[in-house]
Amino acid sequence: MLLGVSGLVAGLLVGGVLLVTVLGGTLHRGAEDAANRTATEFAGLIANDSLPDPLPVSGDDVRAQVIDDQGRVVAASLGADRLVPFLYxxxxxxxxxxxxxxxxIAGERIGVTGPVQVVAVPAGTAAQPRTVLVAKSLGDLVRAVDLLKHSLLIAYPLLVLLLAAIAWRVIGATLRPVEALRAGAQRITDGSRADRxxxxxxxxxIHRLAVTLNGMLARLEGSRARQRAFVADAAHELRSPLANLRTQLEVAQRIGDPPDTDELLADVRRLGRLVDDLLLLARSDDLAGRPDPVTGPVDVGGLLATVAARYPGTVTLRPVDGTPWTVGDEAALDRVVANLLDNAVRHARGRVELAGGVTGDRVEITVTDDGPGIPAADRDRVFDRFTRLDDARARDAGGAGLGLSIVRELVARHGGTVTLADAGPGLRVTVRLPAAEPDPVEPDVDSDSAAPAQARSVQTGFARPTTPAG
Known part of the structure; x- marks a missing residue:
């Protein structure tokens, strides 16, 4: 605020100096132009040999003389000296x-008060040269400029005080909400309040800034809450297999018998899957919604056949409709399909179907089971991390509640969507991904060797998705 008032004072000071300088220069140029016009008129009269004597001038502040080449005054106006020229x-x-x-020159030389401006204009002929001298008194001009200076010296401090007071109140009123925001942010930082x-x-x-900052604080608070819940849920999920491992090892140590390796391996695998899932979700949080770089074209039909082969006698692979191809990470899409089939197999009563095809500019992957399904009210909630439905999930028989969360994260990275719908009875999960043109496959030189899917994913020259991600 002090800086603003100082700038205002400096601006007014510079403006006052410029005003006095410009006004004084303008008045001096005006006086010189008037004297020059009068002298030019007298020069014209001399050329016409019609110069009167005394010389006619307007105003008491103007004197005129006409002198010859010897410096003698040959004509003069009333009040002008007829013996001594104005100029040396x-x-x-x-x-x-x-x-x-x-x-x-000084005004005392011609008998007036204040400075005098004298204009000398050549006149006459070469045989009889003359010089016209017109003296213009600048006393009134100097007094006018001095009056302006004195007025500014008196009005300037008063004007500065008035404008400073106005600026103080206006800037203070403008910055008061900013100070309130700063104080509120300080209280939030100190932990004395958890408000907005x-x-x-x-x-x-400033109101819009406060609304934006409150929105940011709300998102940060939500992020902290999700992080706390994530850590608590992860610790809770890790506790069970760790407790089982510890119990078995302690019992084996006391009784001297070797522990059941099958149970130990089952718990270790469960821990490994849980750690992998947590790392994947943590990496997704680090990406903050930014998609992973695509790695290559993916043959969705071949991918579905590969994943379905891991569930012999349990999953039915329906004929693939068309030639569905997409662009992305084949391992991640394999994880998506495997997670969906794991959920379906876990809850199905006997039927699990896997299908794929192309609809417009989208590749669709569908997993259908005849299980209890998911109520419509819970279909958004099941994608949250560590979420289980009471009638369909159990911590011992099922997973950690991260499968669908991972599916949603991986599909979102590939610019796709995942939706749940009734299958009557059962549940139908549909994944939609951007479609791409099939990857051109070079002829095989060895008919007995087949290029694996991962080798295809690093070839160059593949087509990009036909629609933007999202």
């Missing part, structure tokens, strides 16, 4: 010169 010889133009000059920043009453930029 070194101040006048040389005889015969055509140069017009302007000289400032105060909203100013005015609907201006």
């Amino acid at each position: 010889p070194d101040e006048r133009p040389a005889p015969g010169s055509d140069r017009t000059s302007s000289v400032y 920043l105060p909203l100013p009453a005015s609907r201006d930029e």
Whole structure:
């Protein structure tokens, strides 16, 4: 605020100096132009040999003389000296010169008060050269400029005080909401309150800033809450297999018998899967919604056949409709299909179907089971991390509640969507991904060797998705 008032004072000071300087220069140029016009008129009269005597001038502040090449006064106006020229010889133009000059002299030399501006204009002929001298008193001009200076010296401090007071109040009123925001942010930082920043009453930029900051604080609070819940759920999920491992090892140590390796391996595998899932989700959080770089074209039909082969006698692979291809990470899409089939097999009563095809510019992967399904009210919630439905999930028989969360994260990275719907009875999960043109496959030189799917994913020259990600 002090800086603003100082800038205002400096600006007014510079403005006052410029005003006095410009006004003084303008008045001086006006006086010189008037004297020059009068002298030029007298020069014209001399050329016409019609110069009157005394010389007619307007105003008491103007004097005129006409002198010859010897410096003698040959004509003068009323009030002008008829013996002594206004200018000394070194101040006048040389005889015969055509140069017009302007000289400032003291007013006492011609009997007036204040400075005087004298204009010298050559006139006459080469045989009889003359010089016209017109003296213009600048006393009124100087007094006017001095009056302006004195007025500014008196009005300037008063104006500065008035504008400083106004600026103090206006800037203070403008910055008061900012100070309130700062104080609110300080209280939040100190932990004395967990509220939002105060909203100013005015609907201006500061109000919009406060709304934006409150939205950011809400998102940060939600992120912290999700992080705390994630850590608590992860610790809770890790506790069970770790407790089982510890119990078996302690019992084996006490009784001296080797532990059941099958149970130990089952718990270790469960821990491994849980750690992998947590790392994948943590990496997704680090990406903050940014998609992973695509790695290559993916043959969705071949991918579905590969995954379905891991569930012999349990999953039925329906004929693939068309030639579905997409662009992305084949291992990640394999994880998507495997997670969906794991959920379906876990909850199905006997039928699990896997299908794929192309619909418009989208590749669709569908997993259908005849299990209890998921109520419509819970279909958004099941994608949350560590979520289980009471009638369909159990911690011992099922997973950790991360399968569908991982599916949603991986599908989102590939610019796709995942939806749940009734299969009557059962559940139908549909994954939609951007479609791409099939990858051109070079002819095989060895008919007994087949290029694996992962080798295809690193070839160059594949087509990009036909629609933007999202």
